[in-house]
Each structure stands twice: as C-alpha cells, then as structure tokens.
Amino acid sequence: MDRRLILIVFIFFLNNLVFSQSKFTIQNKRQTDKISFKLINNLIVLPVEINGVSLSFLLDSGVSKPIIFNFLNITDSLNIKETETIFLRGLGEGETVKALKSRNNIIKIGDAIKLNQDIYAVYDDNLNFAPRLGVPIYGIIGYDLLKDLIVEVNYSNRFIRLSNPEKYTYKECRKCERLNLEFYNNKPYVNSEVKINDKKIPVKLLIDSGGSDALWLFEDDSLGIKSSDKYFNDFLGHGLSGSVYGKRTKVDAFYLKGFELRNANVAYPDSSSISFARNFKGRNGSLAGNILKRFNVIFDYRRALITLKRNSHFNDDFNYNRSGIELAHDGVRLVREIENRVLNSSPTNGGIENSEAVNSNKIVINTQYQFSLKPAYAIVELREGSPAHEAGLMVGDVILNINSKASYNYSLQQIVQMFYDEAGRKIRLRVDRKGETLSYTFNLRDPF
Known part of the structure; x- marks a missing residue:
C-alpha cells in the first residue's frame, strides 16, 4: 500500500478515536442500553463507574458539570489528581463552594462510556445527600450525558435507556x-x-x-x-x-x-x-x-x-408533609435483640407417642441476647407550628419507635411516607433526646 495512503488512513483513524473519546458513546452492537435506577423522593439514582470505581449518582438535568461530593474522601480511590481549583455557585444563601477540577477521567454508565471526562470534586461535608435520601449519593451528572445521547427516562418502570442519536x-x-x-x-x-x-x-x-x-x-x-x-x-x-x-x-x-x-x-x-x-x-x-x-x-x-x-403516576395526588418533620440518617445505634432458641422438644418416652407421653413433653427455651448495629433516624428540620412542633418534638431528636414499632424496621423513605398520610392519622413517637427517652403523640394535619 502506498505510504501516503497508509498515513491518510492512520490520521483518519486517529481523528475518529479522539472524537469518540470526547463524548459518550454506546459500546455495543445495538447502540442502545437499558439501565435500572432507584426512584427515591422523586430523584433518579443511577449506577455510575468512574475510573473503574462503581458509585451511585443523581441524574440531574439542572447541572451543567458532573460533581463528586468528597465527604468520604472517595477521590483517593478514584485516582483523581488536583489539577485546578475553581469555585462553584448554586442555590442557597451561602458563599461559593471550592472544587477541584480533574481532567481525563473515564466514566461509564451501562455500556455508555466517555474517556476524557472533566469532573469537579467538592470538599464540603455539608453537601451530603445520603442522610436525607437513605442511600449513598457520591455525585451528580446531567448535561454531559444528556447532550451526547438520547436519554429515555421510564419513571413508571424505573429504568433509563441510552441510545446513540x-x-x-x-x-x-x-x-x-x-x-x-x-x-x-x-x-x-x-x-x-x-x-x-x-x-x-x-x-x-x-x-x-x-x-x-x-x-x-x-x-x-x-x-x-x-x-x-x-x-x-x-x-x-x-x-x-x-x-x-x-x-x-x-x-x-x-x-x-x-x-x-x-x-x-x-x-x-x-x-x-x-x-x-x-x-x-x-x-x-x-x-x-x-x-x-x-x-x-x-x-x-x-x-x-x-x-x-x-404514565401510571399522572393522577397521583399532590400531597405535603403533614407532620412537619424532616428526617435524615444519623449513623447507627447498637441495639440489643432477644434471640429465643428451642433446646429440647422431643418426647421423653423413647419416641413412643401416646396422649400421656405427649402431655409430658417439655419445651425448654434458652433466651439469649444479640447485639447489632441498626440505622438511626434523626429530626433535622421541624416546621414551626406543625403538629410535631406543637407536640414538643425538637431538632436533633432520634426516633426510636414509631407507632409502637422500632424505627430500624423501616427504611427512611417508609417513615417519611407515613408523614404524608391522610390528615387525622395518629402518630406515636418515642425518641432519644441526649440520652433521655421521651414519648410524643400528634395527629397529622393539613398544612393549610
């Protein structure tokens, strides 16, 4: 083959390779991929892989830059190097937030991959969505994915489909x-x-x-x-x-x-x-x-x-929190649980079963205790004048029981959903307030 032709082919191949690296593309024959997501508090939580590390991100069409929240120092395992310091601004009354811009990261969502993604790592402990959503959230992504692919969001069946345009x-x-x-x-x-x-x-x-x-x-x-x-x-x-x-x-x-x-x-x-x-x-x-x-x-x-x-959610009612409580994960609590074991339930007459033998059987229960770590839920916001506020609850209270059932038997979202229930429903809470156990009762009320 002519050397000039070889050179032209090589340059064409190189240009296409560079182009493919500068955007998300679907790396399979179908050129489309389906990815399941979790819908938590109306938010889409997606699996995202960055530099080989699997994380969970929010799909946020309202952000123009992918951001990692480094409250767990996860950037150490992502091999993200400090390349440039910038300051980001968003909603809220506070100041701008310091972030580190990192270039040339590999990001993968299902079969969609991009080889030179800029990422902004934010070092602010307050930017931690995990406590309020009940699942770890390590970052948000929006424009960079949406601009390159057709993105179908199936809210009813909780999956997205990514396709090459x-x-x-x-x-x-x-x-x-x-x-x-x-x-x-x-x-x-x-x-x-x-x-x-x-x-x-x-x-x-x-x-x-x-x-x-x-x-x-x-x-x-x-x-x-x-x-x-x-x-x-x-x-x-x-x-x-x-x-x-x-x-x-x-x-x-x-x-x-x-x-x-x-x-x-x-x-x-x-x-x-x-x-x-x-x-x-x-x-x-x-x-x-x-x-x-x-x-x-x-x-x-x-x-x-x-x-x-x-979809099937179209006619869902628009409800408000009728308790006034905003909850969040507050670490874990050490809980003592009773574990009952049956030690002896066999007949005492050598296995011959008759009415007299059966009546003489003894079942011995050995009660033991086991300790385990369970999620704790704390009140982080309390609406003034709400039923919970009027009952005497306070920010910082850790909920131990709700309606006579241990709070750790519920997920965060299940408890929150109770606060959106019908007006008039009675809520009984037992809480830990700085080591003191207190009980409160209130009825849900329409905030209007």
Whole structure:
C-alpha cells in the first residue's frame, strides 16, 4: 500500500478515536442500553463507574458539570489528581463552594462510556445527600450525558435507556406531547403555563430532575406570579450554596402543552436563596421530579426536544408533609435483640407417642441476647407550628419507635411516607433526646 495512503488512513483513524473519546458513546452492537435506577423522593439514582470505581449518582438535568461530593474522601480511590481549583455557585444563601477540577477521567454508565471526562470534586461535608435520601449519593451528572445521547427516562418502570442519536428512531405516539427546549449555560428550559387566581400565566422553567418538589416559581407581581394567601413557610431543600427556605402552597393548574395537572404543589423560594438562579432574566422557576415522574420522558438535546407521555403516576395526588418533620440518617445505634432458641422438644418416652407421653413433653427455651448495629433516624428540620412542633418534638431528636414499632424496621423513605398520610392519622413517637427517652403523640394535619 502506498505510504501516503497508509498515513491518510492512520490520521483518519486517529481523528475518529479522539472524537469518540470526547463524548459518550454506546459500546455495543445495538447502540442502545437499558439501565435500572432507584426512584427515591422523586430523584433518579443511577449506577455510575468512574475510573473503574462503581458509585451511585443523581441524574440531574439542572447541572451543567458532573460533581463528586468528597465527604468520604472517595477521590483517593478514584485516582483523581488536583489539577485546578475553581469555585462553584448554586442555590442557597451561602458563599461559593471550592472544587477541584480533574481532567481525563473515564466514566461509564451501562455500556455508555466517555474517556476524557472533566469532573469537579467538592470538599464540603455539608453537601451530603445520603442522610436525607437513605442511600449513598457520591455525585451528580446531567448535561454531559444528556447532550451526547438520547436519554429515555421510564419513571413508571424505573429504568433509563441510552441510545446513540444516529441510530435512534422515534416511535409513533398519539398520546405524547413534544416540546421545544431552550438552553442557557447548558441547562434545559421549557415554556409552559400556570394558572394562579384563575389566570393563565406563561412561564419559562428550568427542567430540574435533581429537584424532588413539583414546581418552584419566582415571585413576580408584574407577571401575576405570587403566592396565594393560603401558604406555609418551610424548608425547601439544600442547594450547592446552602439551605433554601420559602413558601409552599398550590397553583390552580399547571400545563405542559396538552397536559393539565390540577392543584399542583408549588414553592416560592426566598429571594435571597435564588439570586444566582435569577441571572437568567427569562427564567420564572423550575419544573422538578414530582411532576416529571408523572411522565415517561425522552430527552433529545441535539434536536432541542423533550417528549412526554403520561404514565401510571399522572393522577397521583399532590400531597405535603403533614407532620412537619424532616428526617435524615444519623449513623447507627447498637441495639440489643432477644434471640429465643428451642433446646429440647422431643418426647421423653423413647419416641413412643401416646396422649400421656405427649402431655409430658417439655419445651425448654434458652433466651439469649444479640447485639447489632441498626440505622438511626434523626429530626433535622421541624416546621414551626406543625403538629410535631406543637407536640414538643425538637431538632436533633432520634426516633426510636414509631407507632409502637422500632424505627430500624423501616427504611427512611417508609417513615417519611407515613408523614404524608391522610390528615387525622395518629402518630406515636418515642425518641432519644441526649440520652433521655421521651414519648410524643400528634395527629397529622393539613398544612393549610
């Protein structure tokens, strides 16, 4: 073969190799892959592999950079080297957060792989989602994955499907709605409408799969975007720059093209918590997990499209926490459990069974104790004026029993779900407060 031809072929191969390394691609013959996820508090928790280490990440369409939370010093095992110090800013009233930018990391999600991914490691112990979600969360990823692949999120069956765009074919769907996306700082926005005080108002919302609420709106009297008189003040979440507080209430309805969701939950964050978010002047708020989970969603960033198909969650009620308690994992407790063993239950007459022999049988129980470590759940936020607050519970209380059953028999999400139950349900808690055991009872109450 001519040397010039060999050189041209080599350069072509090298260019294609470099190109493939600069984006996510599906490394199988089908050019598509299906990955199961956990849906926890309306958030998508995915398995992600970084430099050969398996971790769990949030799929967060509201972030433009993949971030690792280094509260467990996991970057030591990831072979991440300090290359550049930067400062990140997000929601919350706090300051910017220091992060280390690392280049050329290998990241793998199912059969999707990228060989030169930039990662931002944040060294802040406060940025730890694990206690509030009940599972370890080591990072968040959004734009870098979504921009390269077609990402289908099946909320009803809890899996995502990743596909190379060149091989993806849309299926006919009469019950779907397809909306155009707009991008600002690599984040997706969609135009929709809300009805407040019987008035339809057009709004531009960030699509934020990393938020567990339904809607956040930024109050603007000139547009008619404002809270109703029926609201309560509450903790809304923890952003990159600190805690976020604001008002919670309802909107009359929320519209995504032909879809209508009535009496949807809405939060109006304090202006001091969203100063950074309002840098994009056209933004009116966020559309988050409690609405997204009601659809199966196709993200197509290359065509700037999002496709929505209603699923089995569409008609779920929009409920609020009726207790006022926000819980989180608080390490483990050493628990003593009784273990009963049957030592002797055999007949005493040499195996001859008759009524007299049976009546003379003796069963000897040997009671022993075993110690084990069980998860502990503590109150980390308590809404003022809520039933739990009025009953006398306090932030820092560790829940030992709920309705006469040990708390460690439940997952964190199971206990939280009890607090969203019907108004009037009685909740009995036994708690540990700095070594003192106390009991409290209250009834769940509609926060309005």
